Amino acid sequence: MCVGLAARVVGVKNGMAMVDASGAQREVSAELLEELEPGDYVMVHAGIAIAKITDDDESETDALMESL
């Protein structure tokens, strides 16, 4: 139950977002994020988009390793 799902926003309407996760589409609540737009990537938990994903893991970890 407590599993985050990364998904791409396909559309936003009336506080709900249609998201696509590897081809599977589902409507989730977009009420807890500001200025969500189609094309954004979000983390979904229990039917709610809880955070925007702003980068990929490759450049994120490259920056981390540089800091060591």
Added chain:
Amino acid sequence: MEKNKTAKEIIETYNGPKLRIMEVCGTHTHEIFRLGIRKILPENIELISGPGCPVCVTPVSFIDEAVWLALEKGVTVCTFGDLVRVPGTKMSLGEARAKGAKVQIVYTPLDAVVYAREHAGEEAVFLAVGFETTTPSACLAVKKAMEEELSNFSLLVANKTMPKAYAALKGSADAFLYPGHVNAIMGNCVCEELAQKEGVSGVVTGFTAKELLAALAVVIGRYKEGKSFFVNCYPRVVKEEGNQKARALMEEVMEACDSEWRGLGWIAGSGQKLREEFAPFDARIKYKVPEVEGKINPACRCGEVLQGKCKPTDCKIFGKGCTPQHPVGACMVSNEGACAAYYQYGEN
């Protein structure tokens, strides 16, 4: 010194003092197993699976309350699927269903609101469990039910918050892998304070192979420096301030209370309950749920597993009397549980 090494090399070549790292999140536990990361750890790094699976830390008494509501009050219990097979003192919700209880599996509490709206003749009770990641969805469900003036929807609440648990587990590990999505909601302030004031070290990380390896390399690098630390290794999702709208929503709907954790016992201020203005949606008040003292199967060692005091394989019933098909303890039920991970992937 570590400049030209990959994260994997830093991990494999660590030759310092024994380093115990607790992965708090159940999804971290499973991804670490699934990706084979345990296989590359040197002997002096120990990974301990902590209490970050909501199903695993939900006490037996909560299941007993849900079974009572279903069988004695005839409510329709709406729940995340993995709670259905968690054993209660006398039976699980799945066994209650075989006795006529109505149990509806939902993906989100918002679906339970829809169920209540579409089944006006039934009383729907959603089983609200989980940490800061799932609590906002329960709060949103209550607000929607209130807006729609639904009188047949309520919550049985056992939501928990992580910071007090980290402090309670302080001596169990040298560093924590904090659950990425709890910090995505709550921000990093709590973890920074733990490092500065309590001497509790840790990093928050994501769930891919790159992220997990980099996070472990960071733990090793910072641990060698000998001071308590916190590092955000998941900045693409975890922002310093977290999700302020979600935090405001939780603050509006819920308030802190003492809470029982399977294995850890009662931790003051570590639970959540509905605020007084939302009392009509509190199933314990609405149905006058009696206080119950759940009794766990004495052979089950989930409590010690959750504290890192023993491995799942140290439990006598692991893989024998207790399997994913016939779980005795909650850690074997949930896909995020440590026992289920050890059963699925083996000790390493």
